[in-house]
Amino acid sequence: MSPYRVLLAVAIILYFGAAILFWVYGDPSTFAIFERIQGVVSVWGPWKTQPYAHAPLPFVDLGGVFSWRECYLRGVDVSLTNPCDLISRGPANYSPVVWHLPFEVFGLRNPIPAALAQGALFLLVTFSMFAPKNLKETAVAILAAISPPVFYALERSNLDLIIFAGTVGALLLSHRHGRSRALVYLAAVGGGLLKFYPFVLLATLVREPLRRCLPLSLAAASVIAIFIGTNWSFLKNLALPKEDLFGMFGGRIIAKGIQEHLALDFSNRTAIYLSCCIISALAMLAVLMRIKDEPRFENAVDRSSNLVFCGSIVTVACFFSGFNMYYRAIFLLPILAGLLSLRTEFHTEAMKRILRFVIPGTLLCLYLDRARFLGMAFILSGAFIDPLSPIGRAAQLGIIVVKEAIWWSEVTILGALAGAYLINSRAVKELKQFASA
Numbered sequence: 126m127s128p129y130r131v132l133l134a135v136a137i138i139l140y141f142g143a144a145i146l147f148w149v150y151g152d153p154s155t156f157a158i159f160e161r162i163q164g165v166v167s168v169w170g171p172w173k174t175q176p177y178a179h180a181p182l183p184f185v186d187l188g189g190v191f192s193w194r195e196c197y198l199r200g201v202d203v204s205l206t207n208p209c210d211l212i213s214r215g216p217a218n219y220s221p222v223v224w225h226l227p228f229e230v231f232g233l234r235n236p237i238p239a240a241l242a243q244g245a246l247f248l249l250v251t252f253s254m255f256a257p258k259n260l261k262e263t264a265v266a267i268l269a270a271i272s273p274p275v276f277y278a279l280e281r282s283n284l285d286l287i288i289f290a291g292t293v294g295a296l297l298l299s300h301r302h303g304r305s306r307a308l309v310y311l312a313a314v315g316g317g318l319l320k321f322y323p324f325v326l327l328a329t330l331v332r333e334p335l336r337r338c339l340p341l342s343l344a345a346a347s348v349i350a351i352f353i354g355t356n357w358s359f360l361k362n363l364a365l366p367k368e369d370l371f372g373m374f375g376g377r378i379i380a381k382g383i384q385e386h387l388a389l390d391f392s393n394r395t396a397i398y399l400s401c402c403i404i405s406a407l408a409m410l411a412v413l414m415r416i417k418d419e420p421r422f423e424n425a426v427d428r429s430s431n432l433v434f435c436g437s438i439v440t441v442a443c444f445f446s447g448f449n450m451y452y453r454a455i456f457l458l459p460i461l462a463g464l465l466s467l468r469t470e471f472h473t474e475a476m477k478r479i480l481r482f483v484i485p486g487t488l489l490c491l492y493l494d495r496a497r498f499l500g501m502a503f504i505l506s507g508a509f510i511d512p513l514s515p516i517g518r519a520a521q522l523g524i525i526v527v528k529e530a531i532w533w534s535e536v537t538i539l540g541a542l543a544g545a546y547l548i549n550s551r552a553v554k555e556l557k558q559f560a561s562a
Contacts (some may be wrong), residue, residue, distance in 0.1 A: 130252075130255070130257065130507075131265050131266075133270065136270070140271045141248065148183075160176045160178065162498060163276045163495060164495055166372035168212065177280060177281070178182040182211055183236070183237055184280075185212065186282055187236040187243070187281075189210055191233045192209040192401055193209075193217045194223075194229060195209045195226040196224075203217040204359045219284070220318055220319055223284070242376055244279045247287075247289060248279075254458060255269075256466060262465050265484070267463070268491075269491060272492060273451070273495045274454040274455050274491055274493035275452075277372075277452040281452060292326060293435075295309045296432055297428060298428075309435070310326075313326035313327050314327070314359070323439070325439060326435055328547070330345070331551070332426055332550050333551060338551075338552040343557065351496075374444065375449050376398065376401065376536075377446050378396045379397070382525035382526065383397055388536075409537045409540040409541050410541075413541040413544045415475040416479065417544075418473065419471055421467065421471050422545040430467070430546065432459035434463075434542075440457060441539050441540045441543060457490055460539065464480065472537060477538065483535070486535050493528045493532065494528075496528070497524055497525070497528050
């Protein structure tokens, strides 16, 4: 193991080891401040002033999943109600597959052992992604591995951790052979059956020649169709929480922030969002036209390209789909790891210029919610600006707009990168040859 990877491992162990000690032995109110700085939003209920890590139970997202299983075993329809949840968050809002899994083997009232195991697996996969070759790359890898979305995901112990570990772990294998690539497709289907969004990774089937792409696509579509048909009565009534300005990321947040701060009606909010989508799409297409001839995009089966390709697809799809807690930004980690490995291998000047933006931009997105929290806390403190004054309100809106503009820029570049891999894939090239024949 290189000394740079040893340094990365030591940093991860020390940081999260210190966080665990702080959690176990520190003052809960002080730990609550630490959590807020990470962008962790408050908990519902009478314990709202306390940190999630202590009340009403640790690893509350995994505890919620366990509560679905507990009520299901009692004969309760958790798609309608969930009295077993200590937070009373309402009916289950993941896939019905989740509450059919045998979580009781871990102990449904004690999520700590399962959460620690899940977190350790996630951190192991995160460490395995990065292969820094110098101190600068090591610093970037460390900052990514200890970033607020990572802490947030570990603190909640959301199923995104296990989805990340499964999909990214499969991506880290050698993909020169079809059998290894098949593990990614299986992980995408398995993750999609839990939380839906990993189904977008099936777009990577275009890496296969048409003789494999078509039957594999048909098989995956059949599984998804059976899943939807079997669970349609639940899926058609599935209600996700609405997007919020804080603790989340997604395309609609900028429009929501502008509408609320300027007291606009909903039609203005829709117009703002559609305008952002059009601008992003045009910019994405312009960037794609500049980079599509980069030879490196023709190899979408090596480890680094897989990390960039798949991470970009998930991030872009989630950004435009709507509801995403900020911990889902952990899917920026494989993008960053892949770009660090590839940054000396691109040949065109256009890609070299983009890398000068997208690598620091990706790292910045991992810390934007912390910056948002600190900026808002400074304004709301009233130390220098009256938060209710026109200047104070403009400053608050400015923080939201700048944060979201950076996210939109990042997603636009990632969409172009994913598009470049798509149009240079084997299946698409074979279709072009067939159409021109």
